[in-house]
Amino acid sequence: xxxxxxxxxxxxxxxxTCPPNELMxxxxxxxxxxxxxxxxxxxLDPTASEAELRELLVPLLPxxxxxxxxxxxxxxxxxxxxxx
Numbered sequence: 001x002x003x004x005x006x007x008x009x010x011x012x013x014x015x016x017t018c019p020p021n022e023l024m025x026x027x028x029x030x031x032x033x034x035x036x037x038x039x040x041x042x043x044l045d046p047t048a049s050e051a052e053l054r055e056l057l058v059p060l061l062p063x064x065x066x067x068x069x070x071x072x073x074x075x076x077x078x079x080x081x082x083x084x
Contacts, residue, residue, distance in 0.1 A: 021059035034060040 016033040
């Protein structure tokens with residue numbers, strides 16, 4: 001990205017979504033894409049085709065999930081923790 005005469009980088013972020021797996025379908029019609037184990041190199045490969053990358057945008061099977069417990073907190077507390 002060019003700003004005036006200087007060239008600079010623009011930091012961006014995106015959250016890819018897909019149809020839900022059987023666990024998430026109970027609470028929502030979409031879910032975040034969670035890459036399956038072992039495919040991160042393929043996802044980051046700049047030579048990967050669009051078709052190859054689209055194959056990775058699928059719901060993660062429930063058996064590949066690792067349960068995690070987060071402490072209950074208010075939205076304000078969560079937003080404060082996320083703010084840097």
